[in-house]
Amino acid sequence: MRIALDAMGGDYAPQAVLQGALMAKESFSKENKEIVLIGNQAIIHSHFEKLGADKNAFEIVHTEDVIQMGEHPTKAIGQKPNSSIMLGFKMLKEKSVDAFCSAGNTGAMLVGSLFTIKAIPGIDRPGIAGFIPKEDGRYGILLDVGANADCKPEFLDQFAVLGSLYSKYIFNIENPKVGLMNLGEEEQKGTILTQATHQLLKNNPKINFVGNIEGRDAFNDRADVIVTDGFTGNVVLKLAETFYELMEKRNFMDPFIELFNYAGVGGSPILGVNGNVIIGHGVSTPIAIKNMLNLAVQLTEAGIVDKIKNAYN
The missing domain is CATH 3.40.718.10 (Isopropylmalate Dehydrogenase)
Known part of the structure; x- marks a missing residue:
């Protein structure tokens, strides 16, 4: 190799x-x-x-x-x-x-x-995969985190498949749960983009779609793969990285906070x-x-x- x-x-x-x-x-x-x-x-x-x-x-x-x-x-x-x-x-x-x-x-x-x-x-559009710490000590995938600031529903639908394949073959999660980042759990919530994407995801046989998730679900086990546009994903990822810097300055560290250190993963693959x-x-x-x-x-x-x-x- x-x-x-x-x-x-x-x-x-x-x-x-x-x-x-x-x-x-x-x-x-x-x-x-x-x-x-x-x-x-x-x-x-x-x-x-x-x-x-x-x-x-x-x-x-x-x-x-x-x-x-x-x-x-x-x-x-x-x-x-x-x-x-x-x-x-x-x-x-x-x-x-x-x-x-x-x-x-x-x-x-x-x-x-x-x-x-x-x-x-x-x-249609490759995406950059980011990694989000989970409370149980593992990582989830956030896709996209910056390659595609503006997206069509079809792009997000493909991100869900790409993230699921990564979770299955790299993280060994047999049937990864896919969530759509939104401002509410209800199907009708969100922008024109997220509403249209929701319909594609729930009818996609290649993924295990669990519905909309909110920002508060980013670090729990609601979803193994979080799908969003590159603009939103980049904001979420950079915010998550900031947690580590803030906690380090305040000398507050535990195993979960350590997962927010970008150096632990090292990089983001283009999928x-x-x-x-x-x-x-x-x-x-x-x-x-x-x-x-x-x-x-x-x-x-x-x-x-x-x-x-x-x-x-």
Whole structure:
């Protein structure tokens, strides 16, 4: 198994990325797993020397081009075809790697995936999956969390299937419960979008739809998969991440609060594209990078892309 990692992506790259790669490599040492770094070889070697690490410990795909965090995704992709992000997608498309991870420009990761490896046939809009802590110590899936700010009911219907497949094959939940985020439990409540989506979800034989859920149900066991548009999902996810920061400042921690630390999951997969793609938080720490790589291993071993393809054949 080979996992490509954008060494230059993220607010604290390349140092935090390389430290995370070293941590992951140590945990992979006795397994048939390899991390391929993409970035400026001289800079990577320099940082490895500062870290006291073997500069030849990883295969490095050299490039001097980087899509910066503030660049316009579509323009940057056209202007920088040899950037670390675009080379990662090129390798994924050519199947020389099994997964691609980056904590770099989120928009470029999303647009790059659609331009290169493309959406799985039958998927209208791939979505970014976020992970919401549950009171019983596990995670639920929130989909979408930012790829599609404006949605059609058909998109949310597909998010429900994508989230259900992920829950089944990654979280081992045999018949995951799907809830539609809304402002009330009653079927007739909500916007034009949620009302129309409700009708699609309740008639979708591929999912276990349990109806509308409210924001107060995000962290309980009412639903394993929460479906919403990318605008709402991103707000909910960022709010959840803030809980950890607030509690940490107040020195109030317990196992449930610890689950709100984004670094524990490491990244968010783009579901519905023709390859394993994981987006890391821009402020990813070495621990977050390590866990993002572990998530890439999980996705690859579970064959989640093939499971989604089979569902739409």
